[in-house]
Amino acid sequence: MTTTVQKKICMLGGFSVGKTSLVKRFVQSIFSESYQTTVGVKIDKKTVTLGDKVVHLILWDLAGEDDMSSLRMSYLRGSAGYVLVADGTRPATLETALSLRRRVEADCGPLPFALLLNKYDLREQWAVSDGDLEALRGSGCRVRSSSARTGEGVEDAFTDLATRVTH
Amino acid sequence: MEDLPAQVADRLRALTFADRAVAYLYIDDALALIGAGGCLEAYGLGALSLGAPAVEQAAFLEGLLPLVETPWLFPSVELAKGRVADLHFWRDQAGVWVLLLDVTSERGTAQRMQQKAYDMTLLQEREAALNRRLEAANTALLATQRELEAAHAELARWNKTLEERVAAQLGELERMSRLKRFLAPSLAELIVSSGDESILESHRRDIAALFCDMRGFTAFAESAEPEEVLELLRDYHATLVPLIQSFEGTLDRFAGDGLMVFFNDPLPCPNPAERAVRLAVAMRDAVAALAVAWRRRGHQIGFGVGIAQGFATLGQIGFEGRFDYSAIGTVVNTAARLSDAAADGQILVTSRVAGAVGDLAELSDIGALAIKGLSRSLPASNVVALKSGRHQKIVPLNRQTR
Numbered sequence A: 001m002t003t004t005v006q007k008k009i010c011m012l013g014g015f016s017v018g019k020t021s022l023v024k025r026f027v028q029s030i031f032s033e034s035y036q037t038t039v040g041v042k043i044d045k046k047t048v049t050l051g052d053k054v055v056h057l058i059l060w061d062l063a064g065e066d067d068m069s070s071l072r073m074s075y076l077r078g079s080a081g082y083v084l085v086a087d088g089t090r091p092a093t094l095e096t097a098l099s100l101r102r103r104v105e106a107d108c109g110p111l112p113f114a115l116l117l118n119k120y121d122l123r124e125q126w127a128v129s130d131g132d133l134e135a136l137r138g139s140g141c142r143v144r145s146s147s148a149r150t151g152e153g154v155e156d157a158f159t160d161l162a163t164r165v166t167h
Numbered sequence B: 001m002e003d004l005p006a007q008v009a010d011r012l013r014a015l016t017f018a019d020r021a022v023a024y025l026y027i028d029d030a031l032a033l034i035g036a037g038g039c040l041e042a043y044g045l046g047a048l049s050l051g052a053p054a055v056e057q058a059a060f061l062e063g064l065l066p067l068v069e070t071p072w073l074f075p076s077v078e079l080a081k082g083r084v085a086d087l088h089f090w091r092d093q094a095g096v097w098v099l100l101l102d103v104t105s106e107r108g109t110a111q112r113m114q115q116k117a118y119d120m121t122l123l124q125e126r127e128a129a130l131n132r133r134l135e136a137a138n139t140a141l142l143a144t145q146r147e148l149e150a151a152h153a154e155l156a157r158w159n160k161t162l163e164e165r166v167a168a169q170l171g172e173l174e175r176m177s178r179l180k181r182f183l184a185p186s187l188a189e190l191i192v193s194s195g196d197e198s199i200l201e202s203h204r205r206d207i208a209a210l211f212c213d214m215r216g217f218t219a220f221a222e223s224a225e226p227e228e229v230l231e232l233l234r235d236y237h238a239t240l241v242p243l244i245q246s247f248e249g250t251l252d253r254f255a256g257d258g259l260m261v262f263f264n265d266p267l268p269c270p271n272p273a274e275r276a277v278r279l280a281v282a283m284r285d286a287v288a289a290l291a292v293a294w295r296r297r298g299h300q301i302g303f304g305v306g307i308a309q310g311f312a313t314l315g316q317i318g319f320e321g322r323f324d325y326s327a328i329g330t331v332v333n334t335a336a337r338l339s340d341a342a343a344d345g346q347i348l349v350t351s352r353v354a355g356a357v358g359d360l361a362e363l364s365d366i367g368a369l370a371i372k373g374l375s376r377s378l379p380a381s382n383v384v385a386l387k388s389g390r391h392q393k394i395v396p397l398n399r400q401t402r
Helices: A019-028 A091-108 A120-125 A130-138 A154-165 B006-017 B104-180 B185-194 B217-223 B226-246 B272-296 B330-341 B351-356
Strands: A003-013 A041-050 A053-062 A081-087 A113-118 A143-145 B022-028 B033-038 B072-078 B084-091 B095-102 B203-215 B250-255 B258-263 B302-319 B322-328 B347-350 B361-369 B378-386
Touching: A003 A019, A003 A091, A003 A154, A019 A041, A019 A053, A019 A081, A019 A113, A019 A154, A041 A154, A053 A154, A081 A091, A081 A154, A091 A113, A113 A154, A130 A143, B072 B104, B084 B104, B104 B185, B203 B217, B203 B272, B203 B330, B217 B226, B226 B250, B226 B258, B226 B272, B250 B322, B258 B272, B258 B330, B272 B302, B272 B347, B272 B351, B272 B378, B302 B330, B302 B351, B322 B330, B330 B347, B330 B361, B330 B378, B347 B351, B347 B361, B351 B378
Parallel strands: A003 A053, A003 A081, A041 B072, A081 A113, A113 A143, B302 B347
Antiparallel strands: A041 A053, B022 B033, B022 B095, B072 B084, B084 B095, B203 B258, B203 B302, B250 B258, B302 B322, B347 B378, B361 B378
């Protein structure tokens, strides 16, 4: 018997790391080269089927973290899990993502999350070392490389997270 | 609004909400939608059913209800169709009200400002990254430059010593060339590489001296064309000199058809007489083979050898620019006289040499010879052949000068 559930997932990370592009790739299977900053939050919906379970993912794409505007934790209210996004060509954004994780865990507890190192299509400009990634994996982080441009790693990351938030 | 006339209040409401979509939802404690109104269509909420679960009809409510704290505001939330609203939550006794207040225009303004700020920040980040790469490239270039400078200094140092090294090597080549004139090439190289030229100084040594020359050569040279004489000499030398080198004899000199070789100097030789006799036999055999060809051309050429053993004075003789390494003494004269006295095919040796090679060679006593320059006659023997089984391989000499 098919059951239907609905889960809220938040997209978090520094500005211009590709959160909106990842959602657009996942929801609409498209990618836009132009960068448009997000103000506040943008809500999208994507339905995935996991075995006999239909899962409506309500994706809250939050404005990027920067030096001037910090995350409104109120947006995370009721979230079942979250996706941390960093830009592999900008090592500082990985620090931002890890800092956000600490803040979310402090406010909301240990929610399921995925850490995406995005822009893998620019891996020749990659500035995050393999050693850093191994250290993160060693600490229990689910780190994946992704590319909103090519779609690499995107579907898998969301599906994996959807599986974990519905268990 | 109560203090305002209805016309003003209506006008004010029209001005405030002219371009703004305002909508509301009313949700009871069972999370059912019990009321909705305003511009719901603008937010993609056109098909709502009162009494049905609110969260299933308005996905943005997922996880937000029941609301514990009120009032609550979610600012600048972009919903379906690109419309942006501030979501205001508050509750009354019957349930929770949700007001969707359109802020699309304000969000657009904020977005444009934020976009410029982020574009600028990204540009600065790229510039900083570029600067880091430039600095790294600059550091690498500086390191390369330092390596080049070090290599340049090393090269200059090498250049400075090159002339000295070339001069030293030229000197070595010159010494080598000089020594090769009277020593087997391998011995000359040995002496040069050891750097010990003390052997060139005058000294006394017990040596075996060997003289040889052709029989009938003078008559041949008088009658033959010079080119023919030179050709014969070339064949003769080309045959004998390698033999001398293979027996590791010291070639003192050759003049025309005459050759002088000695053993036991500069390299010590355990049995110099034996080695000299072995060489003489090998020479005789080789020249005999040549003589067959010469006879076919009408030249009656023979070959004779004289060998003596005794002390001689050895060393460098001559003058600057023309030095030779040579042996002087009665033993040399005796060998030369025996060579003169030898008939074609004879190897005449003194009684001392004969005594030394008695086990090696078959000898025939030819009696006492009157030798020019000697007060008494000299007993001599002819080496007929090496005894059977005595044609053993030449053992290399110990490569240590004295």
